[in-house]
Amino acid sequence: MLLTYRALKRRALAKKLAITTPNGIDESSYVRIGGLDQWISIRGEDLSNPVILEIHGGPGSSNLIFTPRTRAWERHFTIVRWDMRGAGRTFAGSPESQGEPTLDRLYEDALEVTAHIRTRLNVPKVLLLANSFGTVTGLRLARNHPELYSAYVGTDQNIVGGGRDTSSYEALLARLEKAGKKKQLAKMAAIGPDRSAWSAHEWAEYAKTVVTTDPLTYDTMKTVVIRSLWFSPLHTLRDLRTYLKAQTFSEQLGPQAMTIDEHAEGTAFRLPFFLFQGDSDVLTPPDAAHRFYEAVTAPVKDFALIPEASHFASFRHPDQFLDLLLTKVRPVVTGQAVGR
Incomplete structure (x- = not known):
């Protein structure tokens, strides 16, 4: 019965995803x-719309599963979703050939993907949209290459502060103590607040504990992430197993990022800069993102909180996120106001 319902739901979502407009695009392939060979999907109803290149999070968590939830975005933007090395279909295509993932390698890959998209779609610049762990790479791309990107949009924005800010770690310990979770509290206290000293396993355990002990985040994981994964019309049951294996493989990237100090790397951006953060995000807290935003200099900048949203804010409230893209970002990128 469960598999039958899944099949019916996937069929309905596949129908919803059909792009039939004369100037639309729906193509996916290895590049x-x-x-x-890395998997790239390009979808949109009108090729004259601005092009968004997504830098997904995780690490190792492909955004392809969210395609049905963000279908409305494709009326106003051409969306490029790229499964990074160690993620999704790129990992599935050749698990043994991923190499040792590093942030520097992902950065170089992202520049190659950008060049491919600019050539394939014949556009001078693309709009850079990074979420969660992908924002670490996203900020570096935006700082260093304003000639390639029309704007930077970060959501679930990571601000790694060189180990100075331990507020989210301390909040987790307080939450565990209040809930009487003595075993989890002891485990998290044992790893200590210095994230740069964490192993890949400890980094993953921390993230898992944050997600499962905050009610809103846990609800989002169940109703948005897991549900999107289970019902994705773009993924078979085998694909879903590989999706999870890719996340485990990519955990080794976590500790690499914890040594970064975003403020030291630079707060000067030579392109429009936007941060849209869930107001109740305990994994990448909005206060840290806002402090960084306040320090940023950019030709245009804006910050917005998404109400009743934790991590995965853009996918829990895709319509609200689209409104922010249309009212704040698209007019800056195109010079024209637009409504939904």
Whole structure:
């Protein structure tokens, strides 16, 4: 019965995803990037719309599963979703050929993907949209290459502060103590607040504990992430197993990012800069994102909180996120106001 319902739901979602407009695009394929065949999807109803290149989070969590939830975005933007090395279909295509993932390698891959998209779609710049762990790479791309990107939009924005800000770690300990979770509290206290000293396993355990002990985040994980994964019309049951294996493989990237100090790397951006954060995000807290935003200099900048949203804010409230893209970002990128 469960598999029958899944099949019916996937069929309905596949119908919803059909793009039939004369100037639309719906193509997916492997492209040789960084010596590895990497999966790139391009979807949109009108090729004259601005092009968004997504840098997904995780690490190792493909955003392809959210395609049905963000279907309305494709009326106003051409959406490029790229499964990074160690993620999704790129990992599934050749698990043994991913190499040792590093932030530097993902950065170089992203530049190659950007060049491919600019050529394939014949556009001078693309709009850079990064979420969660992908914002670490996203900020570096935006700082260093304003000639390639029309604007930067970060959501679930990570601000790694060189180990100075331990507020989210302390909040987790307080939450566990209040809930009487003595075993989890002891485990998290044992790893200590210095994230740069965490192993990949400890980094993953911390993230898992944050997600499962905050009610709103846990509800989002169940109703948005897991549900999107289970009902994705773009993924078979085998694909879902590989999706999870890719996340485990990519955990080794977590500790690499914890050594970064975003403020030291630079707060000067030579392109429009936007941060849209869930107001109740305990994994990448909005206060840290806002402090960074306040320090940023950019030709245009804006910050917005998404109400009743934790992590995965753009996917829990895709219509609200689209409104922010249309009212704050698209007019800056195109010079024209637009409504939904």
